[in-house]
Amino acid sequence: MRLRVEFTTEPFDLDEAPAHxxxxxxxxxxxxxxxxxxxxxxxxxxxxxxxxLTAVDALLRKTLEAGATRISLQVNVVEEGGR
Structure with missing residues (x-):
């Protein structure tokens, strides 16, 4: 099975990318x-x-540790060869 994950981390900073x-x-x-x-x-x-799924686990743990206060996440099953 192939998955597509879409995510954002917050808070945003338009001047400089935050640590998370x-x-x-x-x-x-x-x-x-x-x-x-x-x-x-x-x-x-x-x-x-x-x-x-392993990447999502690491992403959640490490971005929270780096100061993220909100993580929006969506995971979808994709067809073979789909992006």
Whole structure:
């Protein structure tokens, strides 16, 4: 099974990326995912279910530790080859 996770971390800072946003990027980019799109207002990653779920666990734990006060998260099952 393949999953797509979309997430944002808050609070936002339009002048400088907060520590929790940098940590989120590090977590997602360190995992072997099929596709990653990191942006200022939302992030998306696609990969196998085990990989995505492990990344989500690390993402939640590490971004909260880095000061995130809210994490919005959506996980969808995607068709094989879909992004």
């Amino acid at each position: 946003a940098l940590v989120a990027r590090e977590v997602i980019e360190a995992v072997d995912l099929d596709a990653v799109d990191v942006g200022p207002f939302g992030n998306t990653a696609v990969g196998g279910a085990d990989t995505v």
